[in-house]
Amino acid sequence: MYTVTMERECACFLKSEYKKESTFQFQPEAYKYTISLMEMMNEDFCKTHMFYAEKSNDNEYLIRVAANN
Numbered sequence: 001m002y003t004v005t006m007e008r009e010c011a012c013f014l015k016s017e018y019k020k021e022s023t024f025q026f027q028p029e030a031y032k033y034t035i036s037l038m039e040m041m042n043e044d045f046c047k048t049h050m051f052y053a054e055k056s057n058d059n060e061y062l063i064r065v066a067a068n069n
Helices: 011-015 027-044
Strands: 002-006 021-024 049-057 060-067
Touching (some): 027 049
């Protein structure tokens, strides 16, 4: 199993339909979801934060949150 996890849940994320953690059976599914979610949040959320993805270990992707200067 592969996991995609939000590092921190900002207010926009809490109001969204997305969950803090999602699991996938296959790595390509997890990767595609990670990239899609990160891009959507950067385009559609409040712009207070920037989101970026990284692979944190063999079976986990982490979406990090940083202040948008």
